[in-house]
Amino acid sequence: MKPYFFTIALLLMQWSATAKVRLAALFTDGMVLQQKAQVPVWGWADPQATLTLQTSWNGQKYQVKADDLGQWKILVQTPAAGGAYQIKVAEKNVIELQDILIGEVWLCSGQSNMEMPLKGYPGQPILGSTEAIMDSKDEQLRIYTVPRNPLLQPAVDSKPSSWKKAEPQSVVGFSATAYFFGRQLRKTLGVPVGLIHSSYGGSNVEAWMEASWLADQQDIQIPRQEEGLKDKNRVPTMLYNGMIHPIAGYGIRGMIWYQGESNYERPDQYEVLFPRMVEKFRDLWGNKELPFYFTQIAPFDYAALPPYHVGEKYNSAYLRDAQRKSLDKIPQAGMAVTMDLGEQNCIHPAHKQQSGERLAYLALHDSYGFSTLNLKSPRYDKLEIKDSTAVLSFSDAPLGLTAYGKEVKTFEIAGKDQQFYPAQAVLKGKTIVVASPKVAEPVAVRYAFKDYIIGDVFGVNGLPLSSFRTDDW
Incomplete structure (x- = not known):
């Protein structure tokens, strides 16, 4: 064997001897898995390695063989809500995940009104936030934030993060809208709730979409190189690549969405892109009826912001109307209306509790069967x-x-x-x-x-x- 090839072979042997099975970033201690479902667990190991996964709620063992790239995925059957449980994954090494709850899991995404933390933004408060933060301790409500990560190409995995129990130290920086949504579900359903938050302030809808979904939009340019790109939260595909693609498929009950402010100047295009995004997200999760509930953007004086557009369709009511009309195009969807919550001089309304709870009302009415009282806007x-x-x-x-x-x-x-x-x-x-x-x-x-x-x-x-x-x- 030539010295060069011998060296490569030796390095490969050393890597193979030391490589460890690992899990995708979403799978950490304290996570919540969707109840009564087949949920995927995935990660990486040596190419062609055979690994074992065992769930503590029923003692069942699963075996899977990694592919030629070392990727693997196992579909795990979950029981009714409960916990805490453990999952053990073993190959050359052993990973033991602790304190796992089984319950209701929701993905929460959008731009700054979804991202806005419970503590508020500088100079922009959230009404009732101090009381909400101090009363937040709930071991059955778990939260996970996908770190910001705009990318030119789809990521294999998201940036590292961790599941946390709801308590003042964790919720203070977590999405207020998502928190109030999850808190209401917890109160009404009485089961564990997990919230996966993946948002980026100032983002437009095309930043959350995959390149092929935008192919027919001649005025939307897909980036080919990262050099010179600015405001990556507004660059088509980059947030999808880094913050949706790597988490797609995680077992969820549905999605909530709060975005549209950054598309207010292009309502006709939004009327096409928004329903398409929902359709494609559902394809990613393999469920064409995945519940999707969204917040209509609140009234605000958009003419006060650069580039100070006035008149014609720069009136943000046209974007609100595009969102309203999308209900006829998106099955299994609902819209939380905020016509009473807008602020003339602040694009981030302080009434996040109402926004989150109205999203929860939609989910409770349509997804959980609470139909004794109508929980929708006229x-x-x-x-x-x-x-x-x-x-x-x-x-x-x-x-x-x-x-x-x-x-x-x-x-x-x-x-x-x-x-x-x-x-x-x-x-x-x-x-x-x-x-x-x-x-x-x-x-x-x-x-x-x-x-x-x-x-x-x-x-x-x-x-x-x-x-x-x-x-x-």
Whole structure:
């Protein structure tokens, strides 16, 4: 054997003798696995190595052989909610994971309003955060944050992190929206809950999408080299590559999402990309009906931010409308409405408790069968013209609509000239009658359709009506 090849062979033998089986970053002590499901556990070992995995809840042993690259995956059957349990993985070395809970697991993703920690941002508080932090101790609520990691190519694994029990030291820097979502699930379901948080402030939707999903978007450029890239949270594919691809497939019950602010200038494109992203995420998890609940962006004066766009479709109500209309394109989805929570001068509303709890209400209603009380916002259904009035009908309002005794001032009405005028609105059960003396023959109605506005119509359950338009102008 030539010296060169002998050296290579010796190095390979030494590596093989010392290589250890390892798990993907998501699998740590204290993790939560989705109950009553076949959940994947994966990692790496020597190429073609045979390893054993054993679960303590039933003593079952699984064997798997790593592929030519050393990658392996085992599907593990989980029981009903409970714990704590252990998992042992053995090959040349042994890994023992401790304090594993079985329960309900949710992926929580988006941009800064999802990423915003429970302690708040500098100068931007979260109402009730101090009380929430100090009362957060709950060993049955576990949290995991995927570190920021924009990448040019899909990552094999995410950056290291760890599962933590909910307590003041851990939740203070964790997503407020996700925490309040998980806390409500814990209260109502009474089982362990695990939250995987993977967000990046300022990100647009295309940063969370794989390159092939964007191939038909001529104005979206997929990066080919990292040199010179700025604002990587806004670069197409980079957050998908580093923060979604390496965790895809982990056993979850569903997803919550809070994003859209960084796409407000391109609502028509968002109307295409957002449903596509949800569809492709579901493909990644191998479940076309994976529950997906998202928060509609809150009203805010976007014209106050660079590049100070005003008018036309730069009104963020168009993005809110794209999100509203996406409900007709995305099955098994729900939208948490925040028309009453916006702040004119802050893009990060302080009412994160309501945002998180409204997402939880959607999950509880649709995914967990809590249907005794309607837990959704009213939805615009149809428009009928009767003489000089417009009659609007609404669904998801079994007890009707309310303005809490106040005058409704947020409707506009237009005729064929497409000029909108303030309108009088009268609530009648599940309908609203809208009219204006300036519009004798109405053809279209808009509700709360401004950049910043506070909605004034609610379901009797207290959940606000989304802004909407009946036109497509």
